[in-house]
Amino acid sequence: MTIGQQLKKFRLLLGLSQADMAAGIVTASFYSKVERDQSEIIIDKLVEILNAHNISLNEFFEAFDKENLPNLNLEKKVYSYFDNRDLGKLIALKKEVKDRDALIYLKLKLIIADLEGRVHEMPQNSQEELRKICLEEDTNAQKNFWDIAISTPLYNFAELKGLITYIFNNQNQYDLTNDQLLISLMNLLIRYLDRCYKENHFAEAEKVGKFVNTMPSNFSIIFHKLVVKYYLALFNNDSKLANKIIGLINQSGFQHYTKTLPQIKGEKI
Numbered sequence: 001m002t003i004g005q006q007l008k009k010f011r012l013l014l015g016l017s018q019a020d021m022a023a024g025i026v027t028a029s030f031y032s033k034v035e036r037d038q039s040e041i042i043i044d045k046l047v048e049i050l051n052a053h054n055i056s057l058n059e060f061f062e063a064f065d066k067e068n069l070p071n072l073n074l075e076k077k078v079y080s081y082f083d084n085r086d087l088g089k090l091i092a093l094k095k096e097v098k099d100r101d102a103l104i105y106l107k108l109k110l111i112i113a114d115l116e117g118r119v120h121e122m123p124q125n126s127q128e129e130l131r132k133i134c135l136e137e138d139t140n141a142q143k144n145f146w147d148i149a150i151s152t153p154l155y156n157f158a159e160l161k162g163l164i165t166y167i168f169n170n171q172n173q174y175d176l177t178n179d180q181l182l183i184s185l186m187n188l189l190i191r192y193l194d195r196c197y198k199e200n201h202f203a204e205a206e207k208v209g210k211f212v213n214t215m216p217s218n219f220s221i222i223f224h225k226l227v228v229k230y231y232l233a234l235f236n237n238d239s240k241l242a243n244k245i246i247g248l249i250n251q252s253g254f255q256h257y258t259k260t261l262p263q264i265k266g267e268k269i
Helices: 003-014 018-022 028-035 043-052 057-083 087-097 102-115 124-141 146-150 157-169 179-198 202-213 219-235 239-251
Strands: none
Touching: 003 018, 003 028, 003 057, 018 028, 043 057, 057 087, 057 102, 057 146, 057 179, 087 102, 102 124, 102 146, 124 146, 146 179, 157 179, 157 202, 179 202, 179 219, 202 219, 219 239
């Protein structure tokens, strides 16, 4: 299914000519090329055309959602397992998707390599491809931050700092009532905190802590806020608080998550 095919289907159902369907929003000749998949129409113009003919966006894009449902479900699994830092499930899923979706397989390889501390072993061309795709997908769509969160090992600290600063300065443009956006943002901030800790950027970690304190008191990110507090406890050499938080995480059944966290100095998690 393409945008052009879907437009043609609705035009024929409405009994309109191509010029009528274009409605003066684009030229009839350009519209004809869009229907034949010879030109791409920008989303703003597409929405104008749909609105002009009282075609609901949900109805128009429903076919695309159904077509992409298997991949969407796979991505949900990837992000869910990443959110829980469940290495076992991530490895099993990687075997399952190897011959089904090259991009999801590549993302899984990156997540697993990151959690196992061996991103440097990934081929450079794979790293560059993922870095480009993940950044473009998230910054253009602005629906969530999952792909940027999983690709944090591919950026140097200055680049990551720039991304986080941009988010902090433009937080009003994000819908922080959306659970998926909120959880994905927390994952990004936790991965950033991990880099802050490993590369000794205390001032940046403090900024993250202050930002997280302003975020909604949402049940879906209680756990993530606890992880943020753990990193801040490490920065402040507060081993008592850090141990308490590790205990709470383990009691919640997330022992595999604690294995991915930096160790308290002089102790093993």
